[in-house]
Amino acid sequence: MxxxxxxxxxxxxRKVMELLRKFMGKNMTIPEPTGMIRSTWYSNPYTRGTYTFDNLLVHEYPNARAILGEPLVDEAGSPKVLFAGEATDLTHFSTVHGASDSGYREAMRILPSSKI
Ligand SMILES: Cc1cc2nc3c(=O)[nH]c(=O)nc-3n(C[C@H](O)[C@H](O)[C@H](O)COP(=O)(O)OP(=O)(O)OC[C@H]3O[C@@H](n4cnc5c(N)ncnc54)[C@H](O)[C@@H]3O)c2cc1C
Known part of the structure; x- marks a missing residue:
């Protein structure tokens, strides 16, 4: 960070687009973004980082975290870009153990027969 x-x-x-194109493959056309918004929470001496929280609209978007964690798939439906991180954990968001669990979840998505 x-x-x-x-x-x-x-x-x-440029690096984000390189990674997206690398993982999505040559057959997928990914247009250049029209803009980019990024946080600088770490550099901010009053925060030194951040984590997500449910706001008052959460009941209108009950699947928001699950949607955030959905992978990008190729034409065959195989996951190519996976999303982990505390924000994608349905129960332990905002925490280190939620972040960690989400990493295992995504590892299992591409290694279904592995025993962790
Ligand atoms: C002040 C503070 C106190 C906290 N205290 C606790 C606590 O006591 N207990 C607890 O369980 N949790 C605590 N948390 C929450 C916990 O730290 C986070 O939930 C957890 O670190 C989130 O992990 P993550 O992997 O989801 O995200 P992060 O740890 O934020 O990792 C995201 C990574 O993505 C990288 N990245 C971002 N943008 C890009 C980009 N464009 N290209 C490439 N890489 C990029 C960043 O460099 C970073 O390494 C605290 C958080 C803060 C800020």
Whole structure:
């Protein structure tokens, strides 16, 4: 987080697009983004990082966290870009153990026969 926040916006944007295109494959056309919004919560001495929380509208969007954690899939439906992180954990969001659980969840998505 600390390092990424020091990088110029065009570098972050280029790297993110490189990664997306690499994982989604040559057959998928991914257009250039029209803009980018990023946080600098780590550099802010009053926060030094952040985590998600449910606001008062959460009942209108009960599946928001599950949707955030859905992978991007290729034409065959195979997951190519996976999303972990505390924000995608349905029960222990905002916490380290939620972040950790979400990592196991995504590992199991691509390694269904592995025993963790
Ligand atoms: C002040 C504070 C106190 C906390 N105290 C507790 C506590 O006591 N107990 C507890 O359980 N939880 C606590 N938390 C919450 C916990 O730290 C987080 O929930 C957890 O770290 C989230 O992990 P994560 O992997 O989801 O996200 P992060 O740890 O935020 O990891 C995200 C990663 O993505 C990287 N990244 C971001 N953008 C890009 C990009 N464009 N390209 C490449 N990489 C990128 C960042 O560099 C970072 O390494 C606290 C958080 C804060 C801020």
């Amino acid at each position: 600390a390092y990424v926040e020091t990088l110029p916006e065009d570098v972050v944007k």
